[in-house]
Structure formats: C-alpha cells, structure tokens
Amino acid sequence: MTEDRTRLHGPEFAADPHAVYQRLRQAGPTAPVEIAPDVPATLVLGYAEALQVLRDPANFPKDPRAWQGGVPQNCPVLPRMSYRPNCTFLDGPAHTRLRGAVTDALARIDTRELRTHLEETADALIDRFASDGKADLVEQYARVLPLLMVTRICGAPPVISEKIVSGALALFDGVDGGRGIDTAVAELVASKRSDPGPDVVSWLLAHQAGLTDDEAVHQVVLLCSAGSEPLQNLIANTLRLLLIDERFAGDLSGGSLPVADALDEVLWSDPPIANRGTVFPPREVQVGGNPVPADQPLLISFAGANTDPAVSAGGRVGNRAHVAFGAGRHACPTPAQRIARMTGTVAVERVLDRLPDLETAVPADALEWKSGPFHRAPASLPVLFPPPPKQIQPWLGPPAPLARRLPGPREETGRWAALSRWLRGG
Numbered sequence: 427m428t429e430d431r432t433r434l435h436g437p438e439f440a441a442d443p444h445a446v447y448q449r450l451r452q453a454g455p456t457a458p459v460e461i462a463p464d465v466p467a468t469l470v471l472g473y474a475e476a477l478q479v480l481r482d483p484a485n486f487p488k489d490p491r492a493w494q495g496g497v498p499q500n501c502p503v504l505p506r507m508s509y510r511p512n513c514t515f516l517d518g519p520a521h522t523r524l525r526g527a528v529t530d531a532l533a534r535i536d537t538r539e540l541r542t543h544l545e546e547t548a549d550a551l552i553d554r555f556a557s558d559g560k561a562d563l564v565e566q567y568a569r570v571l572p573l574l575m576v577t578r579i580c581g582a583p584p585v586i587s588e589k590i591v592s593g594a595l596a597l598f599d600g601v602d603g604g605r606g607i608d609t610a611v612a613e614l615v616a617s618k619r620s621d622p623g624p625d626v627v628s629w630l631l632a633h634q635a636g637l638t639d640d641e642a643v644h645q646v647v648l649l650c651s652a653g654s655e656p657l658q659n660l661i662a663n664t665l666r667l668l669l670i671d672e673r674f675a676g677d678l679s680g681g682s683l684p685v686a687d688a689l690d691e692v693l694w695s696d697p698p699i700a701n702r703g704t705v706f707p708p709r710e711v712q713v714g715g716n717p718v719p720a721d722q723p724l725l726i727s728f729a730g731a732n733t734d735p736a737v738s739a740g741g742r743v744g745n746r747a748h749v750a751f752g753a754g755r756h757a758c759p760t761p762a763q764r765i766a767r768m769t770g771t772v773a774v775e776r777v778l779d780r781l782p783d784l785e786t787a788v789p790a791d792a793l794e795w796k797s798g799p800f801h802r803a804p805a806s807l808p809v810l811f812p813p814p815p816k817q818i819q820p821w822l823g824p825p826a827p828l829a830r831r832l833p834g835p836r837e838e839t840g841r842w843a844a845l846s847r848w849l850r851g852g
C-alpha cells in the first residue's frame with residue numbers, strides 16, 4: 427500500500443484479489459488504487475457505478491493521451507494503456523465507424539466451420555502432450571488455442587500465423603512493446619488487400635467504412651489481443667474450476683454439469699478481464715458520491731462489480747447479467763462474445779473428453795497467478811493424467827471426413843506443420 431492507495435500489482439494482490447475487493451468495498455463503490463509502482467488510478471467496484479461510467483462516454487472518454495505523457499516509458503502497464511487508433515481508445519463517430527466495421531466483419535464468420543477448426547486444433551494440441559501423462563494446460567493449451575482461432579478467422583497463412591502468434595505472446599509477456607505483432611499484421615493486411623479471401627481481414631478491408639491499410643492493421647492487432655488474452659484466461663479459469671473447486675470437481679467425471687454453466691460461473695466470479703474498461707475523465711467528476719480526479723485512469727473492476735453484494739445474491743446458472751464482457755458502447759461486440767463462448771466451450775470439452783481422468787499436479791493453494799491489475803488467471807496449470815491408449819488406425823485408413831479430424835504426425839503439412847514448428851520453438 428502506498429499512502430492510502432491499495433496496490434493492484436505484486437504478489438499480495440495476485441494471491442487473493444477478492445479479499446482486496448471486499449476490503450475496498452467497505453469504504454464505498456470506488457477506491458484509490460495503484461496499478462503499477464507510483465501510477466495512481468481509481469477503481470470502480472460497484473455494479474451500478476460501473477454501468478454509470480460505461481454508459482456515459484461524454485464524462486468518461488477513452489482517450490489516454492492527456493495522461494500517458496506523464497508516465498515513465500518503462501512503466502509496465504504503459505504498453506497496454508497507451509493510445510492506439512483502434513476502437514477501444516476512440517469515442518463518438520470515429521469509434522462508431524471502426525466498431526461497425528469490426529462487428530460486421532466478425533458477424534460474417536461461419537461459426538460451424540470455426541467450431542470444426544477449433545475441435546481439430548484443440549485435438550492437435552492435446553495430441554502433442556497426451557502421451558506424456560502430464561502437461562501445463564496454460565502453456566501448452568490455453569495460451570495457444572485462442573491465438574490460433576484468431577489467426578484462423580483472420581485468414582492468416584501459416585507463416586504469418588506463426589509470426590502473429592509469437593508477436594502476440596511477446597506482447598502479452600511485455601517483451602517487445604508489440605512491434606513483432608504490428609509487423610506481422612501489416613504483412614497480412616497487405617496480402618489481403620491484393621488477394622482477398624473469405625476472412626475477417628478481407629471483410630474489414632471491403633467494408634463500406636473504407637478503412638485504410640493502417641486503420642485495418644490497428645483493428646486487427648486489437649482483435650489479436652482482445653480476441654485471445656481474455657479467452658486464454660477463461661479457458662484456464664474454467665479448467666481450474668472444474669479440476670479444483672469442490673462445487674464442480676465432483677461433476678467432472680459424471681459430466682452432469684454442462685461446460686457452459688462452468689463458463690458462466692467463471693464469467694461471474696473470476697472474469698477473464700478482472701479490471702479494465704479504462705476511461706480518463708477530462709475534469710473531476712463524482713462516482714458513487716466520491717470525487718474522481720481529472721486525467722487519471724478510472725478502471726472498472728469487472729470482478730468487483732460482478733461480486734457486488736447488491737447484485738450477486740441470486741443464482742448464476744443461466745444468468746448472464748454479469749459485466750465480464752463490459753457494457754455500453756465499448757462492450758465486447760455480440761459476434762465476438764458468441765465466438766468467445768464457443769471457443770471456451772470447445773476448448774474445455776475437448777480436454778475433458780480426451781483426458782477424462784485429469785487431476786492437478788499441485789495442491790490448489792500452490793497455483794501461481796498472473797500478476798498485474800488486469801488479468802485474473804493461473805499463470806500455469808500443471809496436470810497429470812493416464813496417457814490415453816494409442817489410436818489404432820484401420821489398415822485402410824479412416825473414412826475421409828474422420829481423416830480430416832485426426833491431426834497428428836500424418837498431417838505435418840500446412841497449418842499443422844506451422845503449428846508444430848512453432849511449438850517446437852522453430
């Protein structure tokens with residue numbers, strides 16, 4: 427704690443953020459916090475107050491530029507909070523135009539085809555560790571699958587897909603400030619401009635909003651991060667819940683609990699983006715009776731708002747009134763939410779189907795969590811399982827549709843070769 431500011435960074439917060447939210451809530455629906463060393467901010471913990479902020483872009487705009495100039499360049503949260511001309515940092519007509527193009531492009535995705543691709547990709551990833559009897563389901567699975575989903579919907583050929591995946595992982599790890607992913611996405615946009623296909627990047631470029639290549643690059647980079655990092659957390663948190671939480675663990679093998687309900691529980695109790703929805707009021711403003719300073723970040727605690735006792739008393743199964751996907755004009759676009767739920771469901775179902783006798787390799791309280799204010803998810807999820815028996819191939823080979831669904835050494839071409847090279851660190 428710095429003076430009366432509570433730290434949303436460091437091991438203490440990572441160990442038990444809900445205890446922190448509960449304590450802060452005693453003093454009201456907003457709280458002074460620190461999101462990185464010497465970087466003050468205000469956190470909104472009340473559900474009603476979160477909606478008030480998210481639905482009032484005039485008083486709570488998204489543009490961080492008046493703030494970011496005064497923040498040291500090496501500040502760890504700066505790469506995620508610095509201005510980029512994408513829809514998350516814009517308001518008014520500029521936001522409406524770009525968000526419209528992104529939403530329309532996402533709405534054109536053939537979700538049936540995507541589901542098949544997700545199942546194949548999930549199986550391919552599981553194949554790579556299934557015979558080991560152990561795995562880290564974050565590093566070897568949850569961290570990778572959503573990125574491969576995004577490169578698929580963007581129509582990236584394997585070589586560019588690999589560059590996007592490694593660029594995005596470097597960005598998430600705070601390694602290169604996002605330079606790698608920018609270059610890879612620019613290459614993809616240029617190739618789709620000259621040779622369009624049935625994919626989100628081509629649809630974005632063809633949209634009536636008339637995006638320039640540069641605008642398209644910024645929106646696609648946004649899709650790569652907004653479309654994958656929260657999903658990584660959702661998958662990891664749901665697998666953890668099913669493995670560890672006593673309320674759910676008993677249902678794992680019996681399968682009586684639909685995976686969709688477990689996803690909803692996570693979206694309520696440990697939303698993948700814990701604290702974000704950042705806005706920068708240009709003048710002092712009141713939220714929940716407390717003054718919020720001008721030109722300082724105001725973060726919505728999606729985790730805090732979801733667990734606000736004023737709203738969280740009722741049953742959660744089938745109840746989607748949580749704010750895990752945000753609210754107001756910047757809420758996660760509806761087609762993106764659909765893709766997110768589908769990817770999360772397929773990812774979790776494939777693990778449960780393929781590795782039914784899964785158990786954690788470490789006690790629940792020994793799990794390490796991601797640090798920092800934004801994301802709530804285990805940093806790793808080590809598991810043990812009996813290796814499934816090797817698949818016996820009929821000597822004439824499986825019928826054609828099944829053959830397409832059996833990734834593995836036989837399919838070391840194209841995407842699988844790329845995935846495999848990348849997984850081998852090549």
Ligand code: HEM
Nearest residue numbers: 513514525652653656657660703750751752756758762766
């Ligand atoms: C579990 C998965 C996901 C969660 C929890 C999530 C959550 C959110 C939240 C809370 C916001 C609002 C942030 C703000 O107010 O600043 C948001 C915005 C956004 N999300 Fe998602 N998201 C998920 C998956 C996805 C996916 C799969 C895509 C695309 C493929 C996507 C694309 C976007 C975009 C483009 C925005 C910006 C919208 C705007 O500013 O107008 N999200 N998401």
